[in-house]
Amino acid sequence: MIELDGLTKRFGNKVAVDQLSCVIRPGMVTGFLGPNGAGKSTTMRMMLDLDNPTSGSVRIDGKHYRELSEPLKYIGALLDAKAMHGGRSAYNNLLCLAQSNRIPERRVAEVLDTVGLTAVAKKKSKGFSLGMGQRLGIASALLGDPEILMFDEPVNGLDPEGIHWIRNLMKTLASQGRTIFVSSHLMSEMALTADHLIVIGQGRLLADTSMADFIHENSRSYVRLRSPQQERLRDVLHQEGVVAVEAAGGTLEVDGATTEDLGELAARHSIVLHELSAQRASLEEAFMQMTAGSVEYHAHSEPAGGAPPPPPEGPQWGGAWNQQSGDGKEA
Amino acid sequence: MASVPAVLTSEWTKIRTVSSTTWTLISAFLVTVAIGAALSAVMNAQFDDLSDAERATFDPTFVSFSGMILGQLAMVVFGVLVVGTEYSSGMIRTSLAAVPQRATFLFSKMLVAGVLALVVGLITGFVTFFLGQALLGDHGTDIGADNVLRAVVGGGLYMGLIALFSMGVAAMLRSSMLSLGILMPFFFLVSQILSAVPGAKKVAQYFPDQAGSKIMQVVPDAMNSDPAPYGPWAGLLIMVGWVAAAVIGGFLVLKKRDA
Numbered sequence: 264m265i266e267l268d269g270l271t272k273r274f275g276n277k278v279a280v281d282q283l284s285c286v287i288r289p290g291m292v293t294g295f296l297g298p299n300g301a302g303k304s305t306t307m308r309m310m311l312d313l314d315n316p317t318s319g320s321v322r323i324d325g326k327h328y329r330e331l332s333e334p335l336k337y338i339g340a341l342l343d344a345k346a347m348h349g350g351r352s353a354y355n356n357l358l359c360l361a362q363s364n365r366i367p368e369r370r371v372a373e374v375l376d377t378v379g380l381t382a383v384a385k386k387k388s389k390g391f392s393l394g395m396g397q398r399l400g401i402a403s404a405l406l407g408d409p410e411i412l413m414f415d416e417p418v419n420g421l422d423p424e425g426i427h428w429i430r431n432l433m434k435t436l437a438s439q440g441r442t443i444f445v446s447s448h449l450m451s452e453m454a455l456t457a458d459h460l461i462v463i464g465q466g467r468l469l470a471d472t473s474m475a476d477f478i479h480e481n482s483r484s485y486v487r488l489r490s491p492q493q494e495r496l497r498d499v500l501h502q503e504g505v506v507a508v509e510a511a512g513g514t515l516e517v518d519g520a521t522t523e524d525l526g527e528l529a530a531r532h533s534i535v536l537h538e539l540s541a542q543r544a545s546l547e548e549a550f551m552q553m554t555a556g557s558v559e560y561h562a563h564s565e566p567a568g569g570a571p572p573p574p575p576e577g578p579q580w581g582g583a584w585n586q587q588s589g590d591g592k593e594a
Numbered sequence: 595m596a597s598v599p600a601v602l603t604s605e606w607t608k609i610r611t612v613s614s615t616t617w618t619l620i621s622a623f624l625v626t627v628a629i630g631a632a633l634s635a636v637m638n639a640q641f642d643d644l645s646d647a648e649r650a651t652f653d654p655t656f657v658s659f660s661g662m663i664l665g666q667l668a669m670v671v672f673g674v675l676v677v678g679t680e681y682s683s684g685m686i687r688t689s690l691a692a693v694p695q696r697a698t699f700l701f702s703k704m705l706v707a708g709v710l711a712l713v714v715g716l717i718t719g720f721v722t723f724f725l726g727q728a729l730l731g732d733h734g735t736d737i738g739a740d741n742v743l744r745a746v747v748g749g750g751l752y753m754g755l756i757a758l759f760s761m762g763v764a765a766m767l768r769s770s771m772l773s774l775g776i777l778m779p780f781f782f783l784v785s786q787i788l789s790a791v792p793g794a795k796k797v798a799q800y801f802p803d804q805a806g807s808k809i810m811q812v813v814p815d816a817m818n819s820d821p822a823p824y825g826p827w828a829g830l831l832i833m834v835g836w837v838a839a840a841v842i843g844g845f846l847v848l849k850k851r852d853a
Contacts, residue, residue: 311691314852329694332596340691346684348612355611356685363604363692365597403688 264289264442265310265411269319272305272466279305281466282319287444289410292437294457294474295446298554302466303446304342307415311340323411333364339404340413344396344420349389353380353399356388357406366407374402379428393420401429411442418452430456450550454478464554481549486522488515489538490529499532514538596693601702604693609676609707618672619714622753626665627722633660634726634734641733645818653816654735655745658726662749662807663786665718666756669711670777673760676707677844678770687853696849700765704841708758715753719746741812741826748809748830755830756781759802759837765844768851795820806833 265287272280280302287293297303308314310321312328321328323338331337347356357371375384378398383391388399397420404412414433418426433456437443447453453460453474460477462470470477490496493513500507500517505525507515517525522541529536609615637644637657644652680686693699723746727734735742764773781803788798798804799822808822808829815821822829 308687308852311687312694313687313690315850331694334694335692342687342691343684346688348608348679348683348685350612350614350679351608352611355607359604359607359611360688360692362607363596363601363689365600 264324265444266322266325267306267310267319268322270306270309270316270321271318272302272309272314273317279466280309280316280463283463283466283468284319285461285468285471287442287461288459289442290437290440291458292433292443292445292456293459293461294453295444295461295463296450296453296550297446297448297463297469299448301448301463301554303448303463304415305466306463307340307342307413307444307446310413311338311342313342333366333407335360335364335366335407335409337407337409338411338413339407339409340415341397341400341404341417342413342415344393344400347388347396347399347403350387352385353388353391353402354384356399357403360403361406364407370406370408374405377405378402394422394425397421398425401432409441412436412444414443414445416446416448418447418449450547451545454546462550462553469553477549478546481544481553482546483518483544485542485544486517486520486525487538487540487542488517488525488529488536489513490515490534490536492534495532496529496534496536499528499534503528516542596695596698598698598702601693601698602706605703605706608703609710612675612679614675614679615672615710618668618675619710622665622668622672623714623718623721625668626659626661626718626753627725629661629664630658630722631661631725631729634658634729638730638733647818651813651815651818652733653811653813654727654730654733655723655742655812656810656816657730658723659719659745659749659810661722662752662810663782666753666803667778667782669715669753669756670760670781671774672711673707673757674764674770674773674777676703676757677761677764678768678773681768682770690853697845700845700848704758704761707761708754711757712750712754715757716747716750718753719749722749735812739812744826745810745812748826751830752806752809752833755806755833755837756803759833759840762837762840762842762844766840766847768847789820799823800832802833802836805829805836 267283267285270280270283271278283306295303295306305314309316310328323331328334353375354371357374358368361368361371372381372384375381378401380395380398380402383395388396391399397417401414401417404414417429421429433443433445437458445456457474459473460470461468487510488496488507493515496515497507500515505517505520507517510516522539526536526539634657641649680689690696690699723737737743737746760773760777763777764770767773767776785798785801785803788794789804799820805824806829808824809826811826824832
């Protein structure tokens with residue numbers, strides 16, 4: 264279990280992490296989500312005591328990182344793939360880490376086998392591709408068989424087979440009761456792996472919720488209809504008391520009705536349909552909406568010195584979506 | 595707290611598993627011995643051409659250590675790379691995650707690399723001394739003569755201290771390129787030139803290499819060099835002061851700055 268308490272990091276005037284408090288629990292994959300520059304990596308570096316917090320603290324099973332006598336046995340981390348000496352072989356890079364924490368040497372061969380690098384164990388790591396470097400970093404995280412694992416953007420640079428592998432690895436590790444903390448800027452990736460979600464934007468906590476709740480509150484399902492007899496279709500829907508919203512591309516979107524009902528309705532009135540499909544608003548859109556006010560690097564510039572809009576409060580997400588669903592679709 | 599023997603083992607593995615260790619230390623040995631031997635042979639052949647003052651202060655031990663001026667540069671590279679590659683490779687974050695106690699981490703690394711540099715320095719010192727004396731022929735001296743053993747062992751200490759100083763500087767600057775860019779010209783050019791410029795030499799003789807190298811002289815003001823206001827051991831102590839400052843500075847930077 265990791266506890267963050269009022270964690271704050273300032274670089275000069277710039278606040279990278281702002282009063283972040285949350286708890287990362289064992290036995291599940293906790294996703295750490297935020298746009299680029301939201302402060303995810305800074306937070307993770309503070310958790311490993313690499314960066315000094317401006318204020319606040321991080322406790323790992325109740326202790327500060329520096330109080331852990333052999334930290335690799337408590338917490339394994341993949342921060343960036345190239346954090347190894349390129350002139351040293353993969354095996355020796357892991358060996359010196361193992362020795363520093365009195366981890367038996369046989370673990371080096373074991374973790375290299377786990378990540379599938381046994382064949383290149385004696386090769387210098389500077390010749391490694393990004394994906395191989397990522398695997399070596401994961402091997403170093405697994406070295407001490409720790410109860411807590413932290414991965415910063417682990418799927419970066421991995422091929423589809425590698426992405427599949429890391430997803431399964433994280434789920435397996437979580438099912439063994441370990442604490443898995445994984446950062447990403449991709450909601451779609453989190454939706455596939457995370458059980459719990461911590462969302463930050465501009466260093467501030469935006470959401471701390473289970474994945475199931477997040478999906479429930481943020482993904483609106485609706486039915487999309489397209490017909491050459493659009494006007495008639497609208498009238499019929501109106502008569503039946505069904506609210507249809509006109510959407511992009513001359514389609515109609517209907518909330519709270521099934522495709523079966525709408526198909527039968529159209530058939531009864533002999534209306535030709537070109538499309539009748541169940542849709543689900545993507546979580547990606549929900550995520551973008553949540554972090555819209557706190558994205559660090561917009562494609563367009565904002566007036567200098569403008570205060571960022573306040574972050575949305577937790578209970579508003581569901582409501583916010585419905586109010587702005589039309590805008591969201593067109594964006 | 596991390597187990598110190600475990601961290602020492604780990605640092606030893608780091609040092610022995612990179613090729614730069616081998617080539618920098620072999621270079622330090624070869625360059626020092628080869629140039630020392632060459633100058634000893636030249637001095638033997640041209641002894642009669644030396645000025646009276648130079649002949650009066652002729653120091654066969656110091657002559658055989660002439661290669662140190664270039665050989666120390668290889669030691670500088672060794673020291674800088676031991677610390678600097680942690681930063682250039684990004685390994686420092688992995689290393690500090692494994693050993694979060696900054697003092698244990700840095701001082702273990704410096705101890706292991708410093709002892710290795712000292713051992714190589716001592717071997718280099720004895721080899722270059724005996725080879726140099728053999729080539730100096732009748733003008734040579736004996737290891738049993740007064741102060742000679744002190745000078746030869748001092749040569750080894752000097753090399754170890756140069757490596758430690760470089761490690762401290764690299765820890766302060768957190769970059770191999772920057773450290774080499776400052777230390778190489780300093781030891782090879784700035785220090786050598788300033789020690790020959792009237793007026794500047796009063797300051798230059800307190801530079802770590804100028805002060806430390808006095809330990810390798812058996813005859814005071816060897817080879818008619820400028821007299822120093824300190825003896826061989828005091829000179830070495832001045833160098834130790836520089837090394838301590840660099841090492842403490844490096845530690846404070848590691849402790850205060852974000853990795």
